[in-house]
Amino acid sequence: MIGSVVIVGGGIAGVSTAAALRMGGFVGDITLVDSGEFPYDRPPLSKDFLEGRKSLTEIALQPPQWYDDNKIRLFSESRATALHTASGEVELFDGTMIAADRVVLATGGRAARPPIKGGSSPRVHVLRTATDATRLRAALTAGARVLVVGAGLIGAEVASTAVELGCEVTLVDPVRPPLTAAVGSTIATWMHDQHVVRGIRTVRAGVESLHDTPVGIEARLSGSDEATTFDVVVLGVGMVPETALADAAGLEIDRGIVVDQTQTTSNPAVLAVGDPARLRRDGALLPRTEHWEAAQRDGQRAAATILGTTPPADTASWFWTDRHHRHIEVVGTMAGAERTVLRGMLGGLAFSVFGLVGDQVVGAVSIDDSKAVRAARRLIDRGVAIDASQLADASIDLRKLLRG
Numbered sequence: 001m002i003g004s005v006v007i008v009g010g011g012i013a014g015v016s017t018a019a020a021l022r023m024g025g026f027v028g029d030i031t032l033v034d035s036g037e038f039p040y041d042r043p044p045l046s047k048d049f050l051e052g053r054k055s056l057t058e059i060a061l062q063p064p065q066w067y068d069d070n071k072i073r074l075f076s077e078s079r080a081t082a083l084h085t086a087s088g089e090v091e092l093f094d095g096t097m098i099a100a101d102r103v104v105l106a107t108g109g110r111a112a113r114p115p116i117k118g119g120s121s122p123r124v125h126v127l128r129t130a131t132d133a134t135r136l137r138a139a140l141t142a143g144a145r146v147l148v149v150g151a152g153l154i155g156a157e158v159a160s161t162a163v164e165l166g167c168e169v170t171l172v173d174p175v176r177p178p179l180t181a182a183v184g185s186t187i188a189t190w191m192h193d194q195h196v197v198r199g200i201r202t203v204r205a206g207v208e209s210l211h212d213t214p215v216g217i218e219a220r221l222s223g224s225d226e227a228t229t230f231d232v233v234v235l236g237v238g239m240v241p242e243t244a245l246a247d248a249a250g251l252e253i254d255r256g257i258v259v260d261q262t263q264t265t266s267n268p269a270v271l272a273v274g275d276p277a278r279l280r281r282d283g284a285l286l287p288r289t290e291h292w293e294a295a296q297r298d299g300q301r302a303a304a305t306i307l308g309t310t311p312p313a314d315t316a317s318w319f320w321t322d323r324h325h326r327h328i329e330v331v332g333t334m335a336g337a338e339r340t341v342l343r344g345m346l347g348g349l350a351f352s353v354f355g356l357v358g359d360q361v362v363g364a365v366s367i368d369d370s371k372a373v374r375a376a377r378r379l380i381d382r383g384v385a386i387d388a389s390q391l392a393d394a395s396i397d398l399r400k401l402l403r404g
């Protein structure tokens with residue numbers, strides 16, 4: 001019988017594991033160890049929190065009382081430093097040992113810092129934690145000259161927030177348009193163009209070097225001999241999965257902690273969830289999913305594995321991003337689509353693009369059109385054959401198409 005579970009990491013994956021365990025009737029000990037102030041949500045760090053519209057307490061994943069109510073022993077500002085798999089214990093930074101019949105690694109990741117010359121200057125920021133966001137917020141004063149490196153999801157959100165705060169923003173990325181694989185070229189182009197509409201200078205380039213001067217930080221961009229001076233540089237170039245504990249415990253690692261479809265690692269007593277977990281399915285390693293809902297579902301799946309109950313049904317992946325007051329949602333995968341269908345007017349108040357293979361929807365992107373994305377998810381999950389002309393007709397209720 002499993003009497004104790006230790007969850008390392010209090011992000012959405014770790015907290016949803018704990019919640020799903022209790023909701024599933026687990027009566028044993030649950031310990032949640034997290035190195036942050038308390039478990040908080042990460043997406044607002046580039047949006048409301050960075051803009052100063054929400055405080056840290058307002059983005060807590062759960063109120064403090066929730067942990068007591070659910071008998072979850074929370075160790076905040078505490079690091080797990082070793083997994084002793086032979087004895088079934090987790091060691092904390094101060095030597096405390098916690099017994100664990102099962103360990104769930106929910107350790108997330110850290111912001112990538114590519115080896116750019118001059119990149120260790122205090123004017124250079126990354127964004128992963130509330131501490132990062134607080135430091136960056138202090139630097140994003142009106143009129144500040146801000147260079148955002150990387151126009152993917154987080155870079156674009158930071159650029160959008162910075163321009164909202166009155167900064168003078170330059171956004172550089174060597175890829176144009178960024179995010180084509182995730183959202184398809186039509187929407188990727190439209191999304192990138194919105195930066196220009198909002199007054200952001202976009203440059204197709206990478207950063208070659210950075211150099212601190214008394215009046216700012218000089219950035220040399222690829223393809224240019226001239227340096228430009230900024231007050232703030234933000235690197236939004238991806239994340240590195242936090243695998244150190246798993247690695248030291250001898251678990252299989254391959255650019256992530258390798259798990260099977262039950263979230264179990266190469267050690268049957270250790271599970272991994274969220275951003276650092278990398279799924280092996282049918283013998284092939286899939287790319288890691290670095291999105292909020294995927295992390296939450298991993299936690300629910302891990303809890304089902306521990307409880308021996310049925311895991312939540314598989315569903316098409318979904319994520320959202322917000323920029324320039326537009327809410328963008330992506331479901332399924334646009335990368336493999338043979339053709340796309342536009343519903344609504346590109347750039348209108350609400351519109352979507354669906355990706356199709358044959359007569360099946362495989363992915364969709366919606367702008368301020370959550371209803372369309374919800375319907376698309378069901379169309380994908382159920383494999384409903386659709387008529388593309390009906391999909392394109394915004395006067396037809398998508399729920400009608402669901403009936404097949």
Ligand SMILES: Cc1cc2nc3c(=O)[nH]c(=O)nc-3n(C[C@H](O)[C@H](O)[C@H](O)COP(=O)(O)OP(=O)(O)OC[C@H]3O[C@@H](n4cnc5c(N)ncnc54)[C@H](O)[C@@H]3O)c2cc1C
Pocket residue numbers: 008009010011012013014033034035036042043044045046078079080081106107108109127128129154242245273274275276289290291292293295318319320321322
């Ligand atoms: C700025 C930002 C904006 C984002 N916006 C969106 C968005 O709009 N939409 C979307 O779908 N996704 C978004 N994401 C991605 C989403 O937030 C992540 O996919 C999600 O947070 C992953 O959750 P997690 O629990 O796996 O990891 P994390 O949230 O990283 O949590 C891991 C936790 O583990 C702790 N930890 C690590 N090692 C140890 C240890 N040894 N001991 C104790 N604690 C440890 C860390 O301190 C951290 O608190 C965003 C991410 C960021 C950074």
